[in-house]
Amino acid sequence: MSAEPVIQIRNLHKSFGELTVLHGIDLSVAKGEVLAIIGPSGSGKSTLLRCINRLEDYQEGTIEFLGQSMGYDISGGRRRPLPEAVIAKRRARLGMVFQNFNLFPHKTVMENLIEGPIIVKREAREQARKRAMTLLSKVGLAEKADIYPNRLSGGQQQRAAIARALAMEPEAMLFDEPTSSLDPELVGEVLEVMKALAREGMTMVVVTHEMGFAREVAHQVVMMDRGVIVESGVPADFFSRPKEQRTRDFLSKVL
Amino acid sequence: MTYSWHLEMIWDYRQVFARGVVVTLQLTIIALACGVVLGLVFGLMRGARNWLLSMPAMIYIETFRSTPTLVQLVWIYYALPMLTGVQLSAFNSVALGLGLHTAAYLAEIFRAGVNSIDRGQMMAAKAIGMTYFQAMRRIILPQATRRMVPPFINEFATLIKLTSLGSVVAVPEILHEANNVISATFRPLEVYTAVAVVFALIACPMIFVARLLERMLTARS
Ligand SMILES: Nc1ncnc2c1ncn2[C@@H]1O[C@H](COP(=O)(O)OP(=O)(O)OP(=O)(O)O)[C@@H](O)[C@H]1O
Ligand SMILES: [Mg+2]
Numbered sequence: 364m365s366a367e368p369v370i371q372i373r374n375l376h377k378s379f380g381e382l383t384v385l386h387g388i389d390l391s392v393a394k395g396e397v398l399a400i401i402g403p404s405g406s407g408k409s410t411l412l413r414c415i416n417r418l419e420d421y422q423e424g425t426i427e428f429l430g431q432s433m434g435y436d437i438s439g440g441r442r443r444p445l446p447e448a449v450i451a452k453r454r455a456r457l458g459m460v461f462q463n464f465n466l467f468p469h470k471t472v473m474e475n476l477i478e479g480p481i482i483v484k485r486e487a488r489e490q491a492r493k494r495a496m497t498l499l500s501k502v503g504l505a506e507k508a509d510i511y512p513n514r515l516s517g518g519q520q521q522r523a524a525i526a527r528a529l530a531m532e533p534e535a536m537l538f539d540e541p542t543s544s545l546d547p548e549l550v551g552e553v554l555e556v557m558k559a560l561a562r563e564g565m566t567m568v569v570v571t572h573e574m575g576f577a578r579e580v581a582h583q584v585v586m587m588d589r590g591v592i593v594e595s596g597v598p599a600d601f602f603s604r605p606k607e608q609r610t611r612d613f614l615s616k617v618l
Numbered sequence: 619m620t621y622s623w624h625l626e627m628i629w630d631y632r633q634v635f636a637r638g639v640v641v642t643l644q645l646t647i648i649a650l651a652c653g654v655v656l657g658l659v660f661g662l663m664r665g666a667r668n669w670l671l672s673m674p675a676m677i678y679i680e681t682f683r684s685t686p687t688l689v690q691l692v693w694i695y696y697a698l699p700m701l702t703g704v705q706l707s708a709f710n711s712v713a714l715g716l717g718l719h720t721a722a723y724l725a726e727i728f729r730a731g732v733n734s735i736d737r738g739q740m741m742a743a744k745a746i747g748m749t750y751f752q753a754m755r756r757i758i759l760p761q762a763t764r765r766m767v768p769p770f771i772n773e774f775a776t777l778i779k780l781t782s783l784g785s786v787v788a789v790p791e792i793l794h795e796a797n798n799v800i801s802a803t804f805r806p807l808e809v810y811t812a813v814a815v816v817f818a819l820i821a822c823p824m825i826f827v828a829r830l831l832e833r834m835l836t837a838r839s
Pocket of ligand 2: 410
């Protein structure tokens with residue numbers, strides 16, 4: 364792993380009006396690293412992910428992606444939101460996968476995949492289609508290219524959503540509980556796709572309740588509770604010898 | 619008391635009615651175009667988080683929704699020139715007035731349609747690098763449009779009927795032309811009946827086409 368982190372978060376504070384949701388988060392994700400984030404409901408995991416690609420604003424701290432600020436320009440001592448076009452450009456290199464898939468229902472699977480490459484990267488349609496087809500084969504959906512998302516099972520939808528993110532050729536991927544809204548028998552197929560990605564060296568931040576996945580695939584596990592990082596470590600230590608009482612309580616509930 | 623109908627006199631004045639129909643359609647189309655463009659702008663502004671955008675849009679929308687259309691038209695025709703020194707023709711005043719009026723109602727329809735789309739769609743669009751406007755154009759509006767069609771049809775039918783208010787400032791639309799015919803013939807029963815029928819004949823096919831469109835749109839998703 365190289366020295367320069369792909370994602371660097373320093374002292375992140377985020378609130379929704381009066382409610383402070385993140386109280387000073389520090390995190391760094393190296394190239395090729397898989398970071399798993401666990402923690403109870405409402406602890407701020409989704410909010411943290413959305414801050415990383417600036418789908419949320421935040422009040423204090425910095426987030427850098429590939430050495431560039433995601434969100435604010437702090438040169439000259441003042442803190443100004445970056446122009447939307449700049450954020451959009453940086454965001455395009457950071458894929459995101461949601462709990463509810465969020466495929467575009469008015470577009471076929473293929474159209475979902477080529478939308479970003481054509482509209483955002485201004486790629487030629489043929490080239491975009493070719494890469495999309497390769498990606499669909501990779502996630503096992505080659506025959507579903509011309510089908511609308513509502514015809515797919517949850518597991519298929521999530522695999523399509525992962526392929527859609529990959530179609531942008533991102534430098535890193537964020538996953539927000541990608542298997543939490545799936546029927547138990549469909550969880551495996553999505554995790555397989557994610558494992559394959561990790562093996563290929565994709566930098567990944569994964570919010571998950573799948574402890575087996577975190578233990579097997581992650582390089583670093585972070586436990587969040589009430590907007591702070593309670594504990595972090597490599598999976599082997601983290602799961603067998605958790606230091607904090609809050610971590611032990613949480614693990615005893617989910618394991 | 620028996621009234622002897624003379625419906626054949628309508629036929630004698632068919633050209634006058636036809637002229638009225640043309641003007642009514644012109645008013646409808648111009649006001650609709652104006653209303654769609656402005657309505658989209660105000661609808662998006664109204665939904666903005668920044669109150670510098672949403673506040674003016676809200677004032678505009680609520681002003682037009684809470685005052686009578688007739689008052690809006692006479693205000694633009696008689697009062698606006700006193701403020702600005704620019705006298706619009708009667709036709710332009712009514713086209714503008716109905717356009718602004720329609721914009722206010724369409725803005726609410728657009729906003730409701732956009733709001734009805736799951737928040738995750740905007741996030742997903744932005745996550746693949748789209749700007750707000752790209753996401754609106756490519757992802758949100760195409761989905762929202764389908765839900766906007768029924769209230770849009772309603773507003774459209776209302777607009778056609780509202781053009782008859784143009785008669786107040788002597789725009790030669792159907793009703794005004796009809797009044798002229800009545801002064802010449804003293805046959806209000808036939809003429810006003812014909813006016814009602816003509817309006818129904820214009821509005822019905824348009825509503826029918828729009829319904830068809832709605833069915834096609836919903837069938838595809
Ligand atoms: N848009 C919002 N406006 C106001 N409060 C919000 C908003 N989004 C999240 N919150 C609040 O922020 C806190 C953290 O929410 P978040 O969704 O980040 O938690 P989470 O760890 O992802 O939980 P879960 O495991 O249930 O997904 C919660 O108290 C939530 O109610
Ligand atoms: Mg969450």
